[in-house]
Amino acid sequence: MAKGLNGVPDAGLRSIDHYRNQLPLWRYWPRQKLIPLVRYETPYLAWLQEKVRTPALDSYFAFTANLGTHTFFMVFLPFLFWNGYTSLGRGMVNLLASGVFFSGFIKDLLCLPRPLSPPLQRITMSGSAALEYGFPSTHSTNAVSVAVYALTLLNLSDSTLSPSLNVFLQGITYLYVTSIVLGRLYCGMHGFFDVFIGCLLGALLAVMQYSYGAMFDDFILSASGKQILLVVLVILALVRLHPEPADDCPCFDDSVAFAGVILGLQVSYWHVAKTNIPWDEPVPGTVPYRFEELGVLKTAMRLIIGVALVVVWREVMKPSLLRVLPPVFRGLEKLGLLLPRRFFTAASQYSTVPTQLKDHEVFPTFSDIPSILTNIRHPRRRAISVGPQSEADAYETLAYREKRRRESLSNSNRASPLADVGNRATSPAPETPSPKLSRKRSKLHEYENMMGMGSARVATGVQRVESSPLTEPFPDLEIEPERDEEEVFAHIKRPRVRYDVEVVTKLVVYSGIAWIVMEVAPFVFDQVGLAPT
Template sequence: MDKEKDRPDAGLRSLDHYKIRLPRWRYLLREQLLPIVRWETPYVAWLQDTLRTPALDTYFAMTANLGTHTFFMIMLPILFWCGHTSVGRGMVHILASGVFFSGFIKDLLCLPRPLSPPLQRITMSGSAALEYGFPSTHSTNAVSVAIYSFHLLQQQDSQLNPHVNLCLRVLCYCYAFSIVVGRLYCGMHGFFDVIVGSALGAILAVAQCRWGEQFDEWLLAGDIQRVLFVILIILVLIRIHPEPADDCPCFDDSVSFAAVMIGCQYAVWHFARTSYAWSEPSKGTVPFDLARMGWSVAVLRILLGVLIIFAWRGVMKPTLLKILPPIFRIIETRGLTLPRRFFKPASEYGTIPRQENDDNVIPRARDIPHLLSSFRRRRAVSVGPQSEADAYETLAYRNKKRRDSLNAAGSPSPANEHSPEPSYFEPDVPEETYISNRTRKRSSSLEMFRAQMGEGVEGLSPAVVNSPPGGHTPTRQEVQEMDELQEKRIFSNIQTPRVRYDVEVVTKLIVYSGIAWLAIEGNPIVFQYAGLGVD
């Protein structure tokens, strides 16, 4: 694999980056959709500027954690351990499908997030900014969970107190609203992202409500061949997952949740055939009776189950990362590898070093205290490009403004317009800086927000289009040198994605399918032998 092709020097990062990297049909489709993202950006910035308060900053930054992969991976096993196997399977289906297909579309189209500035990105997680923006996975998950929950509440109308049912419905509305609107408020997505993401979530939820039970019955009534058929389809989808133009971590999350889906299908099918499972209210149900077990046993089995899952991840991941590279090197010599652009092949490394923050779904056990402490810290407010996609879009939009100014006879260059925003090279700006300027920002117009798009690199503006009389007009070579200097500075200040290795794909498949098996079958059997089952 040609490293220079994958990570070109700044001088080679042309404005035709996506035209070079993407197949023609994907590039043309991207070019049709990109103007929508650019057009809506000042409106999203105006909305954010109008609504910003410290309280809402905290609220939307905190509630965004309820739509993350980590939150769902922690909560899903608890559904199974508390006897809600049917609900757990439904949630796995919609969430795993949502993460996979939203990531699939992100890598297919490579559409950037709305530019910053004019937007200020409010977040408690740095990894999300490395992904493409379209569609919003948070919105997909939130809407799918809300609709599926409505469906479950509709089925429980006769069993729940009407007031309780109403409160739960309102809670679902608040959950979906907080996540979807929060993505706009926090400057992480535009209207286009959340609308399409929400539509995708609605489609997946309706499909689960309509055909989920029939699929479960079909799978559980058959032999192992049906399970293998479903697994084969999932593996094919992983294989055809589009190659992104930039180093985007969407594929990692897609593989993790696809592996969860694989483990879930096999575990429920096999567990339903053992004597440990109940057949009511659905086949493969984990035995659970709070009245007979008591709260202490219920809490202990959850703690034990979580401990086993973290132990599995802590042991299996480093073990596989040591065992698999030699095997992959042998396979590579036979020409049987299926390399991906941003994954280093086994022939190019000896051992895989320990890396921090190497998993966006389930952190290492040692990282949990740091993860919990992050909730006590104030959210970060960032301005400027944070990923390669952000940087390329910044340069592309600035070049577009330059061309537009050249085509507009007598109009001043947007490059010379003053931008009140801080420099791009201040990635994490203290929140107080923006709150103190709130009065001034309230009077901002859409035109000012448009002017801020692609701006912010002070002292390194592009070539002056209309030179004053007698002034020096930059030569083509001088313009190119300034452009290359801009690119170097922008790319040197973005968050660099970690190095990823080819064996990580298989590692994730094994680790996360194992986590699903433990959650549905392995841990419930352990509970029985540990005295934490139903007497």
């Protein structure tokens, strides 16, 4: 048996009962109750995808999916703060951070896979499917929370917007949320249940923010140092309580990043409001801005300088912390003061951390900018993937194959060959079903036969990728499970090595981003003449 790091068997050579072995009963039980729903949905999703797919819709939904990502919000939300919309900016950050954290919390808690591919084809702009679990849909959570919150504000009786502009913004909001949610189904990335629960979570978070957001802001502004410390400790405790997944899933990385953002936002908002930098109107802590005085050019320069400050902070602090923290962690590890986390390598097991870690980044690096601009210039550029692309995909593929093998063996053992011959000789010819029912039933049956078959393949461009030619599913019931696992896991994208110091690094870097947005950037604007007098 092949061995991985530290003599641990490779993921592909572990038991077929992977989740039963990895999860406690209170997490494994609800997972097993929900798995049949994920599998039941898949043929219907594949039927829907085939019925409505066109090259134009492929490009549209693949492109608009970017508008529901963490990166999109992280790049553009600071603009709200720098343009004087502090209350709206805080509300959006609270929604995004809580949506990412709690959807990631549920994903790692239940470890439910995405609908199987094949029969689904997964359409993305990046060239590979997400490595996260499927339930619930974070895209749907983000989009619905933002849309519900925005529509609530637009429908307030004291809105100062003109009626025509208000209607236009509401129309854009409806188009936005519809494109994101339906796109998750169209692109084969989520099932109906993933999207439905993601929408419910997003709506709940929006209601909470609208009802209690202002109260929480007042609490932060009037808080003492001890109360702010308590807020910080609560956020850190939530990070520590984040469930450990059964597979190497990046949900935790996103949760940590946005826990850092929300932590930095509260502390910097509390601190900057006590200085003479911000305005007290329309709300305390407002970054000074007046378009009539600054104009288009200075406004654009503010945004460029602000984003540059954020990117420079990240480019400098991340490699610095990855160099400084490993010796500190080794010392703490010797003292027994560290709580190891699954899938993160302890500092005692490595000497250095690579300075450029290619991973699931929330905020883009300088090197990412060319590819982002390329995607914007060429919205038809997309990748269509067929087959398992993550550990969760691979385990679900193996589990479904095993389910079909057992069903086939059970059916063959129910009747002897002689009885089967007798039944065929004496049974009347079956009635021919109506053409419509026959086509629908056979098509869904074909999609169901495709589940658990095929290997991962990705192609970039406007052409579709067709799955491997189908044969009768699982004709050889004597295949060794270990060989089966090796075949499936040989084609998936294996996660890179992750280091224990990355957790603290993300917390510091992303809390610093909020500090840059709230305090550093406004100070720089004032010093270089980009603030109103």
